[in-house]
Amino acid sequence: MIKKILIAVDDSKYAENAAKYGFSLASSLDAEVGLVNIVEPTAIPMSGNGADEILGTPMQSLGLTDINLLEAQGKISENILANTVKQFGGKIHVKNFSEYGSIGERIVSLSIEFKADLIVMGTHERSGLDKLFSTDVAEYVIHHSKIPVLVVPGKE
Secondary structure (H helix, E strand, O other), rough: OOOOEEOOOOHHHHHHHHHHHHHHHHHHHHEEEEEEEEEEEEEEEOOOOOOOOOOOOOEEEEEOOOOOHHHHHHHHHHHHHHHHHHHHHOOOEEEEEEEEEHHHHHHOOOOOHHOOOOOOOEEEOOOOHHHHHOOOOHHHHHHOOOEEEEEEEEOO
8 A cells, every 4th residue: 555655856857747647646545745855966076187178087076064055955955845845736745855965875765764655756768978977866766675666757
């Protein structure tokens, strides 16, 4: 029985489509929703030190000391969650999670923390260099989750 659904969102149309589907499913099942947006650590190329002009390597992660950047990212995350609830939430009980860390890892750990019965997330086709240089969050979650994962294909 599905009583709690964790819906992962970002600011993309793909996530919006997944949120619409997830909230519709939650409404029909009278399920609670955990809505999550993850802010991934930001990396910037180091100046000098032979940084690669194309890939920008070597990379240096920004630490937790860059408070202004973290506050801005946090506010953006909170706005994404608020707008998603406003657009699709209706009368559904929603618990928001604005988190910082590895997207796939945090979705899986939040599904456990929230005691979700299902994870809903969006994805889109990637090819070529985009696929080579990007992590596929949906694939990570599918392989590491202990509960079912519903991946909603993206629509442009």
